[in-house]
Amino acid sequence: MSEVNLLSTDVEDDLRSAVRDLLTDRCDPTAVTAVYDGDRSVVGGLWGALATELGLAGLLVSEERGGAGASAREAAVVLEELGRAVAPVPFLTSAVIATTVLLGSDSELLRALASGERTAALAVPLSTAPGSALPLVRADADGRLTGTVTSVAGALEAHVLLVPASTGDGVSVYAVPATEAALTPVVSLDMTRQLTDVRFDGATGQPVLADAEPAVQRALAAGAALLASEQVGVAQWCLDTTITYLKERRQFGRIVGGFQALKHRLADLFTDVEQASVAARYAAATLAAGDPDAEIAAAVAQAYCSDVAVRAAEEALQLHGGIGMTWEHPVHLYLKRAKADQIALGTAGGHRARLAGLVDLPPPGSAPANRQGDRS
């Protein structure tokens, strides 16, 4: 195991402050809350600014293909900031997952995604864990697609859907204009990443990738690895906001944060959030470097960070008291995002089960591992 850099570089720090500044200006919690009541007016402008003004849409795409030629490390920084603002933008779904699907294809669509001119979504349920079976739409010989995929994230914002479909001999990915599909928006637990049920009734798609199963799995794995950074951002906001509040709120003639019971709670939470941020960073760094430990790192990061984010949001709500239960206070946005993220791309339990196989800790009742190599 090589030692990867777990600190952030100057370039990463600059990127972080650029994203944070833009979000401070354009991602007001009131506007984000409005998406729950169907007012999505914040989404388009915000995503446009992030994707094109800051050039984040093409972060993972090489310069030759119109991108920024950056890596998963930078994408992780962006996701942390987006999590911190519960920004309702399709960065994870388009600029990470859909883009990663296309990295190995020669499709021109990749260039359009990189420039931010177009936005795409991979047509699988948001809950799909890397390594699990894909729900497949059927493609006939003329590239006409039939079938339904439920709970797709990022489809509402997408111009193009990337649809894994069975062709009779294997899985291909087809690019389908969103207008060709029947989209039914879903009332979602996390409306800042609203889901859509997608139906194809003979929609025509462009095949963009044959034998696509490995590319799709790679994209889901990258998504899961980087989702951990978003979860860290969510947790960080919850921790920071709670600390600030408990330094001001008075009850019993005292600053509430001065009660030792709460100090200990916050110290524990701080410890967890710090550790989560390391786990997420390690996952991003190994992914960026193509390090052989990347798969373990991603499973560890997901297994750790998704529960920390939920706990941080739950603690934030609890420690705000009554105000934490209100629509007015943004903490609920974070709770809903954290809980949905816990299910997205596999639950913590699912990632632990995957890890069990990767580190040779098989569950009870399974056959002894047939290990050749290191210990033989």
Added chain:
Amino acid sequence: MSDPSTVREELRRRIADFLAAHDPATTERSAFLRARYDAGLAWVFFPEGHGGLGLPRALQPEVDRLFESAGAPDNNREVNGIGLGMAAPTILAFGTEEQKRRFLRPLWTGEEVWCQLFSEPGAGSDLAAVATRAVRQGETWVVNGQKVWTSVAHNARFAILVARTNPDVPKHAGLTYFLCDMTDPGVDVRPLRQITGEAEFNEVFLTDVRIPDTHRLGAEGEGWKVATATLNNERVAIGDAAAPREGGMVGVVARTWREHPERRTAELHDRLLRLWVDAEVARLTGQRLRQKLALGQPGPAGSTMKLTFARLNQQLSGLELELLGEDGLRYSDWTMVRPERVDFTGRDAGYRYLRAKGNSIEGGTSEILRTIVAERVLGLPAEPRVDKDIPWKELQK
């Protein structure tokens, strides 16, 4: 009526006679409920003349069961939880005969719903810090202030209210407890939306609200003592609904488990069973607590039930969403409505998860309850109190 089995038999006979004289199928709803109250068969552990027969509290579940199985109308229990669980025992303990006669009957029948005007923006955990002022003018009190997080105020006819009547003494000593008419023109109820999308609670602005002195509960300056009795009852009411095995949230999640074999994993299974065991033990603890309660007023020990109830509701509803996986990402409806009733285990899994977050805040937060258990049950030294002996008006707000 000393032999328990004779008491039980006698009670069953009374109920049978009552049902024979008042056929639930043909008797009008409120006429039936009023008659049941007058027959002492409402809450049999209340005194005669106030809806009861002065019997042990332990007999009540059977009474309710017998009426329910006879198809008797229910008394709006879900809508009037605060009235039944908190206002009524407090009125019974501290009210004058006249107050008991005026308020208990329509409270029990559900004709008059009650809410709780305790918390304020500056006085939540520290309830004794309430700033709402009540000033005496002859035989009336004039009340001004703001209350917050008031559940079901939009449906309530009356409220239990804690207000400051003397700012010149330390905070616990200057409070008085009132029964407030919510139809007074000075009462302004504004919806406050909750994380579930609904507005279950409210802000209540009180401007020159006039309360007759006859609606004062307990002595002037005794508000803290009366409020503590209410809170002890509240914590029992929230944490201790008598339930069968797999009642409440654990039953909901168990059903989801049984209905979704395709979602089962070893990890979720282990977590579910741990919580199932916790819920079963909590149920038994509740049973024992009720047996103790039958012998007297609830004490601080009820706080432990509420602590467990909140934790279990939260962990179980959180687990259910993970178990549901993709379906757990969906929600029923974010539309802002003002609900008639609050049902912790109702609606969809997402709602249950979000609503359960309130269980460790409403009726005293879990942090405050732990302090109560540590100090009042275990006798550990109290937290240093900087504000106990200073006149309220001199405290830093």
